[in-house]
Amino acid sequence: MREKSRGNASDRNACRLPGFGVIPVSYSFRNLWTRRLTTVLTAGGMALVVFVFAAILMLAEGLKKTLVETGSWNNVLAIRKGAVTEVQSGIDRAQAALIETQPEVSSGPDGKRLLAKEVVVLISLLKRGTDKPANVVIRGIGEQSLALRPQVKLLEGRLPRPGSSEVIAGTSIAGRFQGGGIGETLRFGMRDWMIVGIFDAGKTGFNSEIWGDADQLMQAFRRTAYSSVIFALRDSAAFDLMKQRLENDPRLTVEMKRESEYYKEQSEMMAKFLTILGLSLTVIFSFGAIIGAMITMYAAVANRTGEIGTLRALGFRRSSILGAFLMESLLLGLVGGCIGLFLASFMQLVTISTMNWQTFSELAFSFALTPEITLLSIAFSLVMGFVGGFLPAVRASRMNIVEALRAG
Amino acid sequence: MPPPIVSIEHVCKSYRRGSQIVPVLEDITFDIPEGEFLALMGPSGSGKSTLLNLIAGIDAVDAGTIRIGGVDITQLAETDLAQWRALHVGFIFQFYNLIPVLTAFENVELPLLLTSLSKKERQEHVSLALEVVNLSDRMDHYPSQLSGGQQQRVAIARAVVTDPSILVADEPTGDLDRKSAEDILELMERLNRESGKTIILVTHDPRAAKRARSVLHLEKGVLNAHHQAAH
Numbered sequence: 001m002r003e004k005s006r007g008n009a010s011d012r013n014a015c016r017l018p019g020f021g022v023i024p025v026s027y028s029f030r031n032l033w034t035r036r037l038t039t040v041l042t043a044g045g046m047a048l049v050v051f052v053f054a055a056i057l058m059l060a061e062g063l064k065k066t067l068v069e070t071g072s073w074n075n076v077l078a079i080r081k082g083a084v085t086e087v088q089s090g091i092d093r094a095q096a097a098l099i100e101t102q103p104e105v106s107s108g109p110d111g112k113r114l115l116a117k118e119v120v121v122l123i124s125l126l127k128r129g130t131d132k133p134a135n136v137v138i139r140g141i142g143e144q145s146l147a148l149r150p151q152v153k154l155l156e157g158r159l160p161r162p163g164s165s166e167v168i169a170g171t172s173i174a175g176r177f178q179g180g181g182i183g184e185t186l187r188f189g190m191r192d193w194m195i196v197g198i199f200d201a202g203k204t205g206f207n208s209e210i211w212g213d214a215d216q217l218m219q220a221f222r223r224t225a226y227s228s229v230i231f232a233l234r235d236s237a238a239f240d241l242m243k244q245r246l247e248n249d250p251r252l253t254v255e256m257k258r259e260s261e262y263y264k265e266q267s268e269m270m271a272k273f274l275t276i277l278g279l280s281l282t283v284i285f286s287f288g289a290i291i292g293a294m295i296t297m298y299a300a301v302a303n304r305t306g307e308i309g310t311l312r313a314l315g316f317r318r319s320s321i322l323g324a325f326l327m328e329s330l331l332l333g334l335v336g337g338c339i340g341l342f343l344a345s346f347m348q349l350v351t352i353s354t355m356n357w358q359t360f361s362e363l364a365f366s367f368a369l370t371p372e373i374t375l376l377s378i379a380f381s382l383v384m385g386f387v388g389g390f391l392p393a394v395r396a397s398r399m400n401i402v403e404a405l406r407a408g
Numbered sequence: 409m410p411p412p413i414v415s416i417e418h419v420c421k422s423y424r425r426g427s428q429i430v431p432v433l434e435d436i437t438f439d440i441p442e443g444e445f446l447a448l449m450g451p452s453g454s455g456k457s458t459l460l461n462l463i464a465g466i467d468a469v470d471a472g473t474i475r476i477g478g479v480d481i482t483q484l485a486e487t488d489l490a491q492w493r494a495l496h497v498g499f500i501f502q503f504y505n506l507i508p509v510l511t512a513f514e515n516v517e518l519p520l521l522l523t524s525l526s527k528k529e530r531q532e533h534v535s536l537a538l539e540v541v542n543l544s545d546r547m548d549h550y551p552s553q554l555s556g557g558q559q560q561r562v563a564i565a566r567a568v569v570t571d572p573s574i575l576v577a578d579e580p581t582g583d584l585d586r587k588s589a590e591d592i593l594e595l596m597e598r599l600n601r602e603s604g605k606t607i608i609l610v611t612h613d614p615r616a617a618k619r620a621r622s623v624l625h626l627e628k629g630v631l632n633a634h635h636q637a638a639h
């Protein structure tokens with residue numbers, strides 16, 4: 001009898017191979033396709049969550065990118081010790097002059113030192129379209145300020161003449177604020193200021209600033225001290241030593257930072273806030289989507305009880321059934337993730353302007369989609385699919401064969 | 409007399425219905441020789457489907473042993489039993505139980521996914537099985553595009569594609585019109601006659617039972633008579 005069974009053709013296949021007995025993905029896929037409407041509705045719920053998830057990460061990323069690109073690695077920013085931002089900082093003329101004489105400061109082609117003593121003031125301007133006020137950074141610039149920021153380009157008009165009440169505005173200001181356009185006049189510091197030029201600073205925070213002559217602005221705002229001193233390093237590697245020396249110099253009460261580091265720090269608090277807020281919101285939303293997926297998958301399991309019984313009778317193991325149903329809900333999550341991400345990618349076309357609480361000033365930036373955000377969003381959607389599909393898949397895999405066949 | 413391929417000894421099976429224990433099979437003992445075409449008959453609730461499920465390894469006995477091809481399947485662990493079914497049992501159900509989202513070809517291929525055959529070998533086996541049931545031209549059709557009789561033929565192709573030791577059929581003609589039922593029975597008879605397949609058929613239908621080489625009557629969980637059909 002044994003010999004006979006050994007002679008049976010099927011016994012040749014008795015050895016088990018890895019991956020054997022896996023129900024094909026097409027089975028899971030076609031089941032989703034068969035109930036398209038339910039699939040689309042369930043995936044739609046997940047898509048919304050992924051959309052919010054991706055959009056918030058893109059927002060934080062856009063903010064970071066804008067601020068990080070604002071600064072240059074080779075530039076050093078000196079602000080008063082303990083000040084977090086230029087707005088809070090003050091550096092008097094004597095200290096500024098001392099920094100100017102440091103040997104590490106680079107010189108331009110004309111032999112002048114590549115250093116600018118700047119003053120930063122916040123004023124309130126009305127937005128175009130609405131009459132809502134928002135804070136705007138006015139930067140008093142020196143002769144070398146533009147040379148220190150090669151990314152800033154004059155688009156229209158001309159630079160302000162030193163000693164005059166003339167200013168130039170970044171493109172975000174020109175478009176968004178009343179009186180921000182070229183030829184228009186702004187009133188602040190008890191004076192009228194004529195906008196004589198518009199500058200474009202690429203995707204940097206300078207786009208949301210107004211620049212004028214530093215001495216004129218100090219007079220108008222009755223300031224006696226500069227806010228910051230910015231200069232280019234002769235040798236970028238000399239930064240650490242110079243920082244140590246100047247920060248320990250008893251005549252100075254300053255803190256030196258690389259310009260790019262300074263702006264990165266400015267984005268951190270808000271980016272972190274956005275991320276935490278966004279993630280907590282999406283986690284709460286995702287419960288809804290997960291429950292939706294769970295209901296759909298439980299219904300699928302109930303509808304296909306007979307099928308499950310058949311597959312098990314044919315010899316598919318519990319783990320195969322579990323895998324097939326999990327695959328189905330993972331696919332469901334993937335569909336949702338792709339739709340959500342596709343919709344979120346359009347957010348890149350949107351530029352928003354909002355208050356950066358760290359500087360208390362208005363900052364315009366765009367949503368930025370990165371490969372990491374794409375991966376995270378897809379992973380998030382797969383996790384939702386997995387969590388939603390797990391219990392139904394377990395139920396499917398635990399069915400008693402005879403009962404399942406009878407129910408089908 | 410060929411040696412028995414199925415050997416059932418002192419099998420008992422009962423079900424719980426609420427707090428009551430309902431005996432279904434009581435001390436069943438019999439052999440089925442290899443190449444047999446056996447019809448299990450009996451009224452509803454006589455336990456014939458339960459007996460078939462036990463032989464097919466999808467239900468567990470309370471007591472007794474069932475040896476098939478020398479293997480005591482009552483001693484197998486669940487995953488081993490699943491593997492054993494995949495290789496040794498071909499199922500034919502009353503309602504065909506094809507997977508609606510898979511084509512005829514893919515339905516027949518399913519049990520082969522449990523073997524180590526290559527894709528090309530699987531393709532050959534499936535084509536051959538569909539040829540046997542005369543449905544080669546319908547391999548890309550979905551079950552919903554096939555008639556009941558055609559669906560049952562696909563199911564038979566699925567049952568024989570792995571070349572199993574036994575074929576179990578639970579009311580295979582129960583959902584078919586007379587003509588289709590005749591075709592299916594003829595196909596099963598041919599499989600038994602020409603390929604020497606051992607077939608165990610559960611049926612109500614005396615015409616179906618007539619096709620079998622022998623008939624076994626079950627009544628209230630007890631074997632009643634075991635006689636050769638007129639052949």
